[in-house]
Amino acid sequence: MSYNRSRRLFLGGSVAASAIGATGFTNLVSAQSTSAAASKAASVMYGPKPGVAKLNANENPFGPSPKALEAIAIASAQGGAYYAYPAAMTLLDMIAERHGITRKNISLSAGSSPVLSYAALAASKNGKILGPDLFWDTTSKAPEKQGAPEIVRVANTADLDIDLDAMYAAIDDSIGMVHICNPNNPTGKVLDPIKLREFCIKASKKTLVLVDEAYNELIDEPPKHSMIPLVKAGHNVIVARTFSKIYGLAGMRVGYLIASEKNTEWINRYGMGGYTLNQAGLAAAIASYNDNAFLTFSKEKIYEGKSMVMEAVKANGLTALPSSTNFIFVNLGDGNAEYFRQAMAEKDVLIRGIYRTYNNWSRVSMGKIADVKRYVDAMPAALEKMQSMQKS
Ligand SMILES: Cc1ncc(COP(=O)(O)O)c(C=O)c1O
Incomplete structure (x- = not known):
């Protein structure tokens, strides 16, 4: 069955059925009008207007997957309770198992943006943030809004690559964190993994290095490009990942940071931890993580x-x-x-x-x-x- 077809069948059948069962609605007429109102709302509030080609936000338009939709329906039906903890622990264990790390090396948030902002805020207490001229800088601007100095920017190469040599040369005592997106947004370019690894090892001896790997799964041979092994090897490197891109869950808001226990503990002080997580998003992430x-x-x-x-x-x-x-x-x-x-x-x-x-x-x-x-x-x-x- 194709994804589009199974998704249609699912939306037409089991979401409605499970919602009816779980909430105790037995009146089919009212369930049908609820579902008509819900589809009208969906076309106005939760997605692009019909007829609009939305190609402006790096989403996966095929998401959520059918498995994620099923999990969302089940979790949402229990949404009246504060109950994100078991799902959060399950997701932490899945991520930890894949990378050979522990729960304490992972900081979850509602999308990766919050935890990326916490990292920027924490690091700004130690100095300025250094980044390329062109990169996804939204979260590293968080400290500026609180009066910290602006991001220090290093010119990209003529090919719009991140100039790692120039970035390294720009690290001095005034820098509290280096921020690299790999692959980069908006260029879409990926760095040579060997050069990036060398850069991270050298640079992290001088300051904290953040590598945002939001698009890692879209590269050919994703593991070859990941800097997560450097975190495990004890370098002062942190890596961000998200369920917003290939996993098709941008609106469900789940992302995370992988770092040493010391760094996650330090960065988490700038956020609200589990209070910002939602059960439906976690359920969707759990259902999608291994949905190859x-x-x-x-x-x-x-x-x-x-x-x-x-x-x-x-x-x-x-x-x-x-x-x-x-x-x-x-x-x-x-x-x-x-x-x-x-x-x-x-x-x-x-x-x-x-x-x-x-x-x-x-x-x-x-x-x-x-x-x-x-x-x-x-x-x-x-x-x-x-x-x-x-x-x-
Ligand atoms: C490089 C990069 N990191 C992080 C994000 C934020 O993603 P989210 O907060 O949805 O995880 C984006 C969004 O476009 C991005 O391009």
Whole structure:
């Protein structure tokens, strides 16, 4: 059974059935009207409007998986209780077993953003945060909001890679943490694992090194690229992971940090720990963590979408960076990414606009194949519109 079909059957049948059973609703009429209201709400509140191709947030549009949906329904039916603890421990044990670590090496949060912010806040007490010019900097800006100095930024290379040598040279006593995303967002590029490992070992002798591996599962040979073994080997390195990307659970909010016991204990002081976790999200994460059929299916679809975009980029006389993620950074040449975004939005295709000063770079995330096709089909006219907006 295909994922789309089993998902449809599941939504049409067992979610409604289990919700009815678990909540004690016996009146079928009221259950049906509840479900009609729920689907109306779902189309307005919980996802993109019908007819909109949402390619602007690096999600997995095939998620949650059927197994996750089933787990969410069961856990949600028990949502009246404060009961995240057993599920949190189960998930911690699953993560710990995979990496040969203990529960105490893992800090869970509602998505990886909270725990990444706690790490930034904790580290900012020791000094400034150092990052590349272009990276997913949202959480490392948290200290700035409390009056700490801004992120110290190191220019990317001409190919928009993270310049590890320059980053290393920039570490001095004023730096409290180095923040690297690998693969990087918005470029989609992955670093050479040997060079990154060498960098992490050297740099972590001088300061704390954070490697955000949100897109690790989307690389070819994910384990080869992970810096988790460095945490285990005792280096001052912390690694972030999330269920928001390949696992298709961005809206369910589960992510985590892997670090030494000392570092997790120190970083956790900046958050509210288990109080921020929710049972439905944890249930979905547990059901998805080893669901290799769903993960393989998702990765294949994402790669199919990426080939379509790469072909369209070429056919329209443009280039793009090689992508190890579920998004592509397209070089618009002399084009303006904000105008291109607006031209695409007029066709109900949502993509990203300008990042910092990178005016001609445009990020598009992969969606369902039909939505990627809408991007591809809209490209020639949107590029023309962009050019005319630039002239006026
Ligand atoms: C590199 C990176 N890390 C972390 C996140 C945040 O993910 P979440 O808080 O949903 O785990 C994102 C989101 O796009 C990201 O690109």
